[in-house]
Amino acid sequence: MTILITGASRGIGFSTLKSLVALDAQHKIYVLTRNTQALKDKIEADSQLKTATIEVIPFDLTHFTKEDLLHLWTEVDVLINNSGLLINKPFSELTEADWLAMFQTNVLGAAQLTQSLLPLMGQNGKTSHVVNIGSMGGYQGSSKFAGLSAYSASKGALAILSECLAEELKDKNVKCNCLCLGAVDTDMLQMAFPNYKAPTTSDEMGQFIADFALNGHKYFNGKVLPVSIMTP
Numbered sequence: 001m002t003i004l005i006t007g008a009s010r011g012i013g014f015s016t017l018k019s020l021v022a023l024d025a026q027h028k029i030y031v032l033t034r035n036t037q038a039l040k041d042k043i044e045a046d047s048q049l050k051t052a053t054i055e056v057i058p059f060d061l062t063h064f065t066k067e068d069l070l071h072l073w074t075e076v077d078v079l080i081n082n083s084g085l086l087i088n089k090p091f092s093e094l095t096e097a098d099w100l101a102m103f104q105t106n107v108l109g110a111a112q113l114t115q116s117l118l119p120l121m122g123q124n125g126k127t128s129h130v131v132n133i134g135s136m137g138g139y140q141g142s143s144k145f146a147g148l149s150a151y152s153a154s155k156g157a158l159a160i161l162s163e164c165l166a167e168e169l170k171d172k173n174v175k176c177n178c179l180c181l182g183a184v185d186t187d188m189l190q191m192a193f194p195n196y197k198a199p200t201t202s203d204e205m206g207q208f209i210a211d212f213a214l215n216g217h218k219y220f221n222g223k224v225l226p227v228s229i230m231t232p
C-alpha cells in the first residue's frame, strides 16, 4: 500500500508512522514534514524504521502547490491528514493571524492536499481512505475549554469537511472519516494544558490510528468518531 501522512516528525504522527511499519513493513510510506532532518535522524536511530520503505518529503501545509506533489506518486491508498496547529489564547486576544494560521493548517491545508491527490486515489478498482485527525474540541456536544475557540472551530470544520467529502467522493472509491481525538500525551497537549496528565500515550493513539487508517474504511465512511475515554 502507498500511505501518506502529514506532520510525522513528532507526536502522534511519528507514533502512527512507527505503528504502520510494525503492522506491515512492506508498505510504502511517505512522510510530509517541515522537519526533514529531525525525522531522518529519528528513522536512522530506530532499527525497525531504518529498514522500512519510508520517504521523507519536505512539505509545509501553508505553502505548496499541486504541481509540487503529483509527480511523486502514481497512486495513494491512504492519506492521513495528521498535521495540526494549536494556538492557546483567550478569544478576546486572538488575532486575525492566529485564526488564519490555524484554519490554514487544520482545514484549508488538509482540504487542498486531499484535492491535489484525488486523481491518484480510488484507482484500479482499489479503495482509498482519507483519515482526518480532528479533535474532541471540534466534536459537537463535547466539553469545551477556554483558550481553544479558534482551534476547536477549525477542527469542527475539518469534521464537517470529512462528512461532505465522503458523500461527494462515494462513487469514486474514496472513503473519508474524521477521528476526533481526546487528550494524548504530546507537545501540543502540554502547550494547551500544561501539567495535565493525558490518559492516552502518543504510541497508544498511533496504534489506533494506524489500524483505523488501514481497515476503518471497510466499516465507516463519512463518520466523525470520538476517540476518547473521557465523557462527554
Ligand SMILES: NC(=O)c1ccc[n+]([C@@H]2O[C@H](COP(=O)([O-])OP(=O)(O)OC[C@H]3O[C@@H](n4cnc5c(N)ncnc54)[C@H](OP(=O)(O)O)[C@@H]3O)[C@@H](O)[C@H]2O)c1
Residues within 6 Å of the ligand: 006, 007, 008, 009, 010, 011, 012, 013, 032, 033, 034, 035, 059, 060, 061, 062, 081, 082, 083, 084, 085, 086, 105, 133, 134, 135, 136, 180, 181, 182, 183, 184, 185, 186, 187, 188, 189
Ligand atoms: N495531543 C492531543 O491531545 C490531541 C488531541 C486532539 C487532536 N490532536 C491532533 O492530533 C494531531 C497531531 O497532534 P500532536 O499532539 O502530535 O501535536 P504535535 O506534537 O504538535 O505535532 C503536530 C504536527 O503538525 C505538523 N504541522 C504543524 N504545522 C504544520 C504545517 N504548516 N505544515 C505541515 N505540518 C505541520 C507538525 O509537523 P512537522 O513538524 O513534522 O512538519 C507536527 O508533527 C493534530 O492534528 C492535533 O490537532 C491532538
